[in-house]
Amino acid sequence: MTKAKIAVVGAGLIGLSTAVCISDSMPNCSVTVIADRYTPNTTSDVAAGMLIPHVFPGVPVHQQKQWFRETFDYLSGICNSSQASEAGIHLVSGWQIFKTVPEEKTPYWSDVVLGFRSMTEKEMKKFPQHKFGQAFTTLKCDCPPFLHWLEKRLKENGGRVHARKIEDLWELHSDYDIVVNCSGLGSRKLMRDREIYPIRGQVLKVRAPWIRHFIRDGDGLTYIFPGIHDVTLGGTRQKDNWSLSPDPRTSKDILSRCCALEPSLHKAQDVKVRVGLRPARSAVRLQKEVLVRGSEKLPVVHNYGHGSGGFSVHQGTAKEATRLIKECVVALEMSRWKAKL
Numbered sequence: 424m425t426k427a428k429i430a431v432v433g434a435g436l437i438g439l440s441t442a443v444c445i446s447d448s449m450p451n452c453s454v455t456v457i458a459d460r461y462t463p464n465t466t467s468d469v470a471a472g473m474l475i476p477h478v479f480p481g482v483p484v485h486q487q488k489q490w491f492r493e494t495f496d497y498l499s500g501i502c503n504s505s506q507a508s509e510a511g512i513h514l515v516s517g518w519q520i521f522k523t524v525p526e527e528k529t530p531y532w533s534d535v536v537l538g539f540r541s542m543t544e545k546e547m548k549k550f551p552q553h554k555f556g557q558a559f560t561t562l563k564c565d566c567p568p569f570l571h572w573l574e575k576r577l578k579e580n581g582g583r584v585h586a587r588k589i590e591d592l593w594e595l596h597s598d599y600d601i602v603v604n605c606s607g608l609g610s611r612k613l614m615r616d617r618e619i620y621p622i623r624g625q626v627l628k629v630r631a632p633w634i635r636h637f638i639r640d641g642d643g644l645t646y647i648f649p650g651i652h653d654v655t656l657g658g659t660r661q662k663d664n665w666s667l668s669p670d671p672r673t674s675k676d677i678l679s680r681c682c683a684l685e686p687s688l689h690k691a692q693d694v695k696v697r698v699g700l701r702p703a704r705s706a707v708r709l710q711k712e713v714l715v716r717g718s719e720k721l722p723v724v725h726n727y728g729h730g731s732g733g734f735s736v737h738q739g740t741a742k743e744a745t746r747l748i749k750e751c752v753v754a755l756e757m758s759r760w761k762a763k764l
């Protein structure tokens with residue numbers, strides 16, 4: 424039987440993790456990633472890559488928790504192997520602090536991360552402006568290394584990558600049997616999806632190797648996330664702002680907010696500014712759709728709209744997308760078999 428040919432549009436975190444998941448679980452399919460931007464030029468490269476869930480209002484909490492748990496457990500396995508440093512995955516402990524005590528002191532994900540507890544009075548002394556805090560250990564994926572590692576895994580499984588901009592998914596109809604749409608914000612144009620919008624994030628990547636603990640203000644605006652090679656200082660959340668140019672005033676403001684929490688950052692070096700547009704949507708779009716033109720059909724599986732929380736859930740959504748693709752493959756085989764009769 425001829426192999427099902429699958430095209431994955433998008434080479435950010437979501438496209439690559441989905442492509443690897445498909446090629447791991449369906450070795451008899453051919454998988455090709457097609458994208459106009461690759462690492463280090465994707466939104467995923469700008470992110471800190473912390474596994475701290477963000478809330479998708481349109482997705483049931485039990486579903487979000489399952490995606491987070493699957494992702495956390497999968498990355499824990501890599502972190503606990505000889506692959507960890509090449510994949511850019513490491514454990515990091517730290518504090519999430521709040522200026523006003525949150526309604527929910529124990530979030531739904533508290534039993535997925537490690538050692539979750541409320542901060543002690545003594546720990547809180549470092550943050551006199553804050554009233555409450557949570558201490559825990561979580562995982563962080565450093566990009567570009569993690570994207571390179573996923574691309575390598577895909578190629579080891581026989582997958583391919585192509586640099587190309589897609590104007591219309593139908594372009595892929597003649598060469599592929601199934602298309603997976605992981606185009607992030609590109610979906611706004613590509614799928615004419617008006618539900619997806621950017622949340623602009625500006626961050627600083629600095630060298631400050633003495634920083635080992637993460638600190639995140641519960642308002643989500645100010646954070647210090649140490650990685651293997653640099654520390655990500657944030658940030659901004661600007662809804663519907665498409666500007667990719669760094670704003671110098673914002674950079675100054677980020678540095679001063681972070682220094683207020685961690686004064687040693689005044690001595691940070693090699694300050695680089697990065698801007699990314701989070702592909703936001705009330706719910707991740709994980710769905711099958713069949714495009715039809717005349718008598719021709721093209722099955723599409725959508726997996727986009729991960730907004731501020733792609734790293735925290737990517738493996739869970741990749742598995743769900745792979746399940747939908749399997750259904751498409753089975754349907755394809757049925758129709759080929761019928762055509763032969």
Ligand SMILES: Cc1cc2nc3c(=O)[nH]c(=O)nc-3n(C[C@H](O)[C@H](O)[C@H](O)COP(=O)(O)OP(=O)(O)OC[C@H]3O[C@@H](n4cnc5c(N)ncnc54)[C@H](O)[C@@H]3O)c2cc1C
Nearest residue numbers: 434435437459460467472473589607609624699733734735
């Ligand atoms: C400042 C910042 C900090 C963040 N921090 C975190 C964090 O700590 N933890 C966390 O979980 N999340 C974080 N995020 C969110 C995370 O970055 C996103 O959820 C994730 O990167 C989305 O991945 P993606 O693959 O969908 O999108 P992208 O990385 O944007 O990839 C989209 C891909 O689609 C391709 N594409 C689009 N349109 C087309 C087209 N027409 N033709 C061909 N190719 C196309 C692009 O070339 C690209 O390869 C952060 C985001 C920002 C901006």
Ligand SMILES: *[C@@H]1O[C@H](CO)[C@@H](O)[C@H](O)[C@H]1NC(C)=O
Nearest residue numbers: 424425426427448449451452
């Ligand atoms: C490929 O593998 C999947 C999952 O193992 C199976 O369902 C499918 O029938 C196989 N398809 C072909 C073309 O061999």
Ligand SMILES: *[C@@H]1O[C@H](CO)[C@@H](O)[C@H](O)[C@H]1NC(C)=O
Nearest residue numbers: 459460461462463464465586
């Ligand atoms: C990333 O973008 C830069 C600047 O546009 C370009 O020179 C470089 O080739 C790009 N890298 C990849 C891998 O696409």
Ligand SMILES: *[C@@H]1O[C@H](CO)[C@@H](O)[C@H](O)[C@H]1NC(C)=O
Nearest residue numbers: 496498499500501502503504
């Ligand atoms: C970590 O690796 C060791 C050795 O391979 C294994 O015995 C253990 O179960 C692993 N633990 C986790 C949490 O993956």
Ligand SMILES: *[C@@H]1O[C@H](CO)[C@@H](O)[C@H](O)[C@H]1NC(C)=O
Nearest residue numbers: 592604610612613614615616
């Ligand atoms: C992906 O899906 C979105 C939403 O349906 C759409 O806007 C976008 O055009 C699609 N991408 C491609 C390459 O067709």
Ligand SMILES: *[C@@H]1O[C@H](CO)[C@@H](O)[C@H](O)[C@H]1NC(C)=O
Nearest residue numbers: 623661664665666669670673
């Ligand atoms: C987008 O953000 C930049 C940088 O913060 C700012 O200068 C600009 O005014 C914003 N644009 C809009 C339309 O809000």
